Amino acid sequence: MKRVALITGGSRGIGYGIAQHLAQNGFDIAINGVRPAGAVTDAINELRNTGADVLYCQGNTGLSEDRKRILKEVEGHFGKLNVLVNNAGIAPKQRRDLLEMTEESFDDVLNINLKGAFFLAQQSANWMVEQKFPTAANRPHGMGWEGKYLWLTDSNLNAFFRHDTGTGEIVEKIQLADSDPLPHGMSIWNGVMWYCDDVGVICRLKL
Numbered sequence: 001m002k003r004v005a006l007i008t009g010g011s012r013g014i015g016y017g018i019a020q021h022l023a024q025n026g027f028d029i030a031i032n033g034v035r036p037a038g039a040v041t042d043a044i045n046e047l048r049n050t051g052a053d054v055l056y057c058q059g060n061t062g063l064s065e066d067r068k069r070i071l072k073e074v075e076g077h078f079g080k081l082n083v084l085v086n087n088a089g090i091a092p093k094q095r096r097d098l099l100e101m102t103e104e105s106f107d108d109v110l111n112i113n114l115k116g117a118f119f120l121a122q123q124s125a126n127w128m129v130e131q132k133f134p135t136a137a138n139r140p141h142g143m144g145w146e147g148k149y150l151w152l153t154d155s156n157l158n159a160f161f162r163h164d165t166g167t168g169e170i171v172e173k174i175q176l177a178d179s180d181p182l183p184h185g186m187s188i189w190n191g192v193m194w195y196c197d198d199v200g201v202i203c204r205l206k207l
Helices: 013-024 037-048 065-077 103-132 134-138
Strands: 006-010 028-033 054-058 084-086 142-146 150-154 160-162 169-175 183-189 192-197 202-206
Touching: 006 013, 006 065, 006 103, 013 028, 013 037, 028 037, 028 065, 037 054, 054 065, 054 084, 065 103, 084 103, 150 183
Parallel strands: 006 028, 006 084, 028 054, 142 183
Antiparallel strands: 142 150, 150 160, 160 169, 183 192, 192 202
């Protein structure tokens, strides 16, 4: 199956060049931009001519609701996301000296160039983790690395799961007793897992 890439600000300029390159190298493409869909028809059709499945998601990445909707549209169309390219960025509507910059202008630029990029990456990364590691869908309360393996705590199931990061498969499960406190947080050091339970006690588990 083809991998899916979401490129913000991807209907023109550098973002469109990135979209073209990914499409030519076997990716299906989701493009985000603020322009209406009718204004990007030619760009979308050119990408589709590469054989890629292409989705346009209109929205302002500086707005929380738009970020959520963009990812929902990607999920509804492709069912997954493999790559996020945070390309969207703006300059001030009016270029002024620092001594004359307005708070509104500052917020406009930072909301898209910094805040939007950060939180879209956060949401996308959480979704990608859920795709690769099924137990992460239960919102793990801790994770730790053991070589190429990723341990996740699942407080809903009161268990620890060891994942092969190459395949995403669960290769080991440690089930705690129903009477044991729920695990929260985790750190692995020299073959020992340390974690905090839900009453604040530090616990030690040899792997």
